[in-house]
Amino acid sequence: MSAQTHDKLAELGPLRLGKDTAGRVSILSLGAGALGLILTVGAMLSEELRDQALHSYLVAFLFVATLAVGSLFFVMLQHLVGAVWSVTVRRVAEIAASTLPLLALLFVPIAFQVGHLYPWAGHAAHEPLVEAKAGYLNTPFFLVRAVLYLLLWGGLGWFYYSRSVQLDASGDPLLLLRLRRLSAPAILLWAIAVTFAGFDWIMSLAPEWYSTIFGVYVFAGTMTSTLSMLVLMAVLLARQGLLREAITTEHYHDLGKLMFGFVVFWTYIAYSQFMLIWYSNIPEETRWFADRWVGSWASLSVLLIFLQFVIPFFGLLSRNAKRSPVILPVMAGILLVGHLVDLHWLVMPQLHRHGVSLHWLDVTALVGTCGLFVGVVARRMSQVPLLPVQDPFLPASLEFENA
């Protein structure tokens, strides 16, 4: 480390979350998370609550899964394109991605209840259209695929996190080069896994329905929510007096541009899917949207458009908004809620056919998965520096300004 870099890092103040804060946050979240998980998984054992618990749990699981999986993509993408501006943001994303091995644990309740959650493994298994695709939609193959996705994400998440922490000690540029080289094939595999996980875990809830763009739709929502989460994490850390000089208005501005871009992308993909199905009006396809237009689902469909498109689009359009310490986090919050609503809208109409029906299990499931996620992330934030301190591009990233 050159003397110059050393001085700059010294000026940044503490680089780890305080042990006290981290301890408090992680004990609270892990405690709440454990309670939430116990209640939700417990409810799965009751005949009466089982279906509700399973669907609520699936939404909560997908929420955390997309955030962690999206963080992994963010990290790999920065390596792939050799981005300099984002070096100060990267560690936060790496920490979020480092939770991926735990995702396998969270998948266990689903793995044991495939037959109750997915109609193709349960009551609809013998319908002709479903039987026609039994070669793909059958429980053993479903589980094998899930293991593959989770192994891939868990492995990559841990690899990118742990190697980056190694770089803190050695500063070996060859290590960075290796991460860069791996990123291209890794993103390819990642994309295939996200697509098929989207088919398996969400699309197959309505086993007769199909849409070739569905994997891209899942990807788009993953990215709007992940970028929003990164913004909010940075804001929360700044409140603790961390990274204030490292993640500056300039970095928020760039994150805001990406958020805006993915808001438009999500809208483009969602619109393409809807418009083409609506226009062609083929019953096998339109039924899925018709299900989401029954009773109060129609209101939720409209709300989704506002949360995922109208509000963030106009909210983030101007340069000032993207650089504002108020508007950007508010939009990030709206997009995170929007993503949750999106997942609810994707999953729940399969259970509540006549309208939106919220349940206390929706809350316990969400507290369960998010509590675990936040608890682990907070602990890691006190264990490793919040910046890749030896990254050769860190000084340039600290100085970064939008032209």
Added chain:
Amino acid sequence: MSSAAPSPTVLQPEPLVKPGVSLHEITEAICAPVETELRKTPLGWIIGFGVSLAFLGIYLVTVVYLLWKGIGIWGNNQPVGWAWDITNFVWWIGIGHAGTLISAILFLFRQKWRTSINRFSEAMTIFAVLCALQFPLLHTGRPWVAIYWLLPLPNSMSIWPNFRSPLVWDVFAVSTYFTVSLLFWYVGLIPDLATLRDRARTRARAIVYGVLAMGWRGSNRHWQHYEKAYLILAGLSTPLVLSVHSIVSFDFSTSVLPGWHTTIFPPYFVAGAVFSGFGLVMTLMVLARQYFGLRHLVTMRVLENMNKIMLVTGTMVGYAYAMEAFIAWYGGSIYERFTFANRMFGPYWWAYWTMVSCNVISPQLFWFRRIRRSIPAMFIISIFVNIGMWFERFVIIVTSLHRDFVPGSWGYFRPTLFDVSMFLGTLGLFFTLFMLFLRFLPMIAMAELKGVTPHADPHAKEHG
């Protein structure tokens, strides 16, 4: 962005322009082909222009005959009502997308390597869109009547466009695209036109370039307005990169035809368009930089980056083929399954596998750095890409149509001489315009390129 001081050489990108090239040398190298006196026009250019003109002649003859006889001179039949005409339309429109992607999206992503190729590919965009327009217009048989159902023109014939038809959306999408691309290209040209005006040795040149430069003086205020206009046009063009080919894809995907109706079409068409656009930019750029001696300005790093984009978009196209095929099976519809089996193993199997080999397999070679940096390899692969993307549209259009729901009405499409001459003719139109561009306008954005040289970096000295 200032370069990081202590970063080790393995991670440092190569310079964009060959080191040591002065600003004056950049001007000289780029102006040279434009400023050569007419009498000293190089023989190579004359031959190229002559061949292009000959093909343009073929085009004109075909069009006159087509208007005289009608579109029955093409091989289109029942059930294949769309064939080479629409294939060529989509192919040409797609090629235009590299220009907009480079000028708009890569600009917003601060990809400075784009500066040495953006002018070139923007010009290609405009000429390609012109070629594309010929096909749907002439496919109507009588374009002077078609105007009433394409544009909302009040008339006494009770004809009005059907706004629910994607074909009408196309009219608006493509014409918007053409207009914005032209403006973008022209705004970027202004400072360079002023350079040509200032260097002009004859009165005529000074007047022509002077008028075109619209009074550019290079003052601080001019530059400020210019930069703002450029950013706004980049912002406006970015959605256009996506919208045009998405709407072209709607021409197919709003139908109920197996093989046409599938939800991934919009992003898949956009990826394919960018892919094919880079293919043709690469083919022509490799030739132009060699012929005009611009190797120090369009460096290997630029070419390598273009190859990486082709790898990415080619793989995206492969992803879309895979999704289509998988969902055709997964969807369980017998018609959908038949259409895809027919595509792969039916009478047009050769077209399908040509498409897959050219578009999905050949760009995978770009995983290897040595191939990404080999001029002959990238030239050959780029030609494969051009061929493959033509076949993609052919496969989508013809294989989906030729065997429809009723086996009794199945047919087979064979192109006639006029299908071929029409296609070759538009190649003539494209290359005629392109050769004129190379001869009379600066093919690289001089002012912008100077901005990415080390001399232009205000921090150049800080880091030594």
